[in-house]
Amino acid sequence: METEHNYFREKVWFIINTIQANQLFVHSNTLLLKYAPKTLLTDFLNPQPHRSKKSTKKKKKKTSKRGKAFELPEILTLCILNALVPNSAMLLVGGHGGGKTSIVKYLGRMFTGMTMDEAEECILRGHPQLTEEKIIATLNLPKLLKEGQEKVIWRTFATSFWKIIDEVNRCSPYTQNILLSLLAEGKIKYYDSVLDVSKYCIYATFNPNDVGTFELSMPFLDRFGISVPISMPTSQDLSQILRSRDEKLGGYDELVQIPEVLSEEDVLNIWFEVGEVPCSLEAENYIHAIIREYTLCDRIDKGNSDYLKPSTGLCAGCHYNIPEKIPCSNCDSILSVRVAKDLLRYGRALTWLLGMPEITLNVIETVAPYVIAHRVKYVDRFLNQAPFWGNKYAFTKNILKMVRKRFLNRSKAYKTVDLLREGKAPDDALEQLKTFAKIDLIVHQDLLPLAKKLDSKAYREKIHQISEAYHTKNVDLLVKIRKELLYNMDFPNRGYLISMLNEKIRVLTLYTFNCSLEIWNTIRFTVDSLIPQFSRKLRESTQRRGTYRLRTEDIELEVNVTGTNPHDIVNFSFYGGEMARKLRKEIEKNHQNMLKTMDELLQESKIAQQKKEEELSFLESPKDGTSAQKSLDLLSGEKKKSLFSDDFYEE
Known part of the structure; x- marks a missing residue:
């Protein structure tokens, strides 16, 4: 189990170490994280040398009070965090020549496996003349003129998983609105065609001191989850940069200096782990x-x-x-x-x-x-x-x-409210909060009004009933209480109780499985037979990657599909009452031998990927010296059609 959880983490740390070791991005600013030593795994940290108890007795006592601090490279770490967050958008703020675009291109190569040339194609260069046709899509003019069909050709920026916007503040308000629509809705519409861009990772560079720029609106900035200031390198940083190899002379070795470490499917697996x-x-x-x-x-x-x-x-x-x-x-x-x-x-x-x-x-x-x-x-x-x-x-x-x-x-006020939530507060709880409210606005406007709702006999009786059912693992009773609350609109703090019940039911009944997409295409029929209302979404989950959340009053199901190839990994989990128990029983009865560990699935996925690359390698470098086009001509008509027909590329 430990190996499963650490596989992708080790890959990400390899990316950090590779960028630092090869001096692809040199910057001495650090991100300081204070932590208690016992809470941090030592797998990725430099272990401290062993010392005798006698020599460390006093220091250990001092450390336990003050804790420790862990330093990470600020800019690199924050850029990597953005790749670990689902559908994320990041703003890199700084003057020209600070390496903003370069580091994002390196990360695109290492996180998705794209080449540096492909990373360059994913860049949208900001300027005032950008139009919808230059950003999103254009029409296939031959088809439009000859056949009268509005066939949409999507731009690389629109279809790519890794998106880079260079100098975003050079974009006009019109262009910002187009990008805002992409960030807000996860879909792009052009004429009557709609492109689903629900899975993406966006980086935008921003030079606040540049001329000929536009002000970015607050709603647009609010769509960027994180930002980082890119300051100029220090003298020590410049010394390292000047001593490194000149990339303009020999370029970068994409196999050694900027290797392919992860794939888009791996990133989706990481998103699933991070979400847990x-x-x-x-x-x-x-x-x-x-x-x-x-x-x-x-x-x-x-x-x-x-x-x-x-x-x-x-x-x-x-x-x-x-x-x-x-x-x-x-x-x-x-x-x-x-x-x-x-x-x-x-x-x-x-x-x-x-x-x-x-x-x-x-x-x-x-x-x-x-x-x-x-x-x-x-x-x-x-x-x-x-x-x-x-x-x-x-x-x-x-x-x-x-x-x-x-x-x-304010910690005592929070503890008082927590006791009220648990039905264990002292009789003078409200008086304590009223005293706090005189000097604290959050207590005055948030905690005190909530406490007044919690201080009721009906609420205390209900919370004790829930607590007893949870400790006795009576899932049916928890489900029954939740159903009652769903229809009792007047019950005090009803929303919190329903949320708490969902979490307790999840803890008691969560079932998690891993399998390949090929196996999931079989398992989904078992789910469909028990829960017919999920049929359409279950079928959709075999056709495109994404995260699908399906729920009824008695079960909540989540399916995370990382790709559309047979050996791509699917993580699915569910929890709930009687229906969840039935579903688990049916899956274990009919598909237990098909379910595998994450390590086994990763190995199968690697083998399948290598086999696929070998089969298609002749397209890139034909052994008989013929051109790639001639090699394509050797394909059978049916295979050639499947590779290049319009239907093959449509969603």
Whole structure:
């Protein structure tokens, strides 16, 4: 089991080490992550030398209190985290010549197996004259003129998994709207044709000091989950760069310097693993605190105020107007729900990369500045003063220090609310929260109103009933309670209870399997026979890769398809009540021998890929010296038709 979980992680660390060892990107800025030593796997870290208990007794006591810090290469790590997050978009901010586009091309080669020439074809060069036809698609003019058919030819940028937008701020507002549609909907429409781009990884470079650029709108920036500042190399960095081999003389060796490490299918498998990383309650509360500290206002709803903002006098005379201690008066804009989701996603990615068991508060604090800085409008008079001088990333880190301090001071309030959720709170719980509310806006507007809903006899009885059913593993009772709550609209804190019930049922009944697509095409008929309403989506899961989530009142099924070849890997899991038990019984009865471990599936996939490459190698380098076109002519008419017919390439 350990091998299964570490296979892809080792590959990603190999990419990091290869880029550093071959000096493909040299930059000394580091990403500092504080952690407790016991929570981090040592597989990818340099082990400390062994010391006797006598010599380390005092130091060990000191370390256990203060913890340790792990340093990662800042820019490289954040770029890699973006590849580990499903359907991600990243903004690389910096002046020209900093290596922004180059590092993304290297990662595209190593993460997807594309050649450097193919990576170049995936780049969309930003300029004001970009049109829909240059970005997305064009029409097949011969067919249009001769047959009157509107046959769409999709551009490489639209169809590629790895997408690069160079100098995105050179794109006009019209172009930004086209890209926003891609990021928001995962689909591109051109005439009557629709292209599904639900699986992608986007990197955009941004030079804020360039001339002839356009302002990027806040909704557009909000679609980028993370950003990183690309500063110029230090003297030590330049020394390493100058001593490395001149790539303009001999180029790069794609087999050694920039090897193919992963494939698109492997990346989808990684996405599935990253999505399974749990989040601690403390980290989850910290995410809530970050969003609310930026958003809350005691006077108005900042998100719906057109003119009155902290920069125009909104905070004058306010009880909470302490800019050096309370974040709300430092920013004019709010943080969207997407920020909360992205904090969780990138927190999961970093946790997975380091092999930690769950997301911690320190992990969220590490990624938060890069998730937030480009999406918020700060008050200029605070941002531009010493020691920040307009640096949004440094200013964001300072704001997050305030958030963390206030969050830790609020810890007793969170514990009180947790006790109320569990039905174990003391009689004076509300009075305690009312005292906190006088000095804390989050307690005043969020926690106290919630506590009043939780402080009811009906809620306490229901939570005790759920707790007893969970400890006795009475799944049928949990399912019954959930069904009752679904129809009881007036029950206090109903949404939280349903969410908690789903999680408890998931813990007790989660079944996870791995198989090849070929085997999944057989198993899906077993699922279809029990749950006919899933039929259409199950059939679709054999035709294109993606993640499919299907649910009824009694079962929730998730299918992760990494590719459309017979040996591509499918991960599927489900949980629920009676129907989930029936489905598991049928799968184990009819398909148990077909299910394999991840290691076995990976090995089969490699063998199948090698065989496929050998069969098609004659197309690239014919042994008899004939051209590739002549070799194609040797194919039978049927095979030639299957390779090049329009139907073959359509979804």
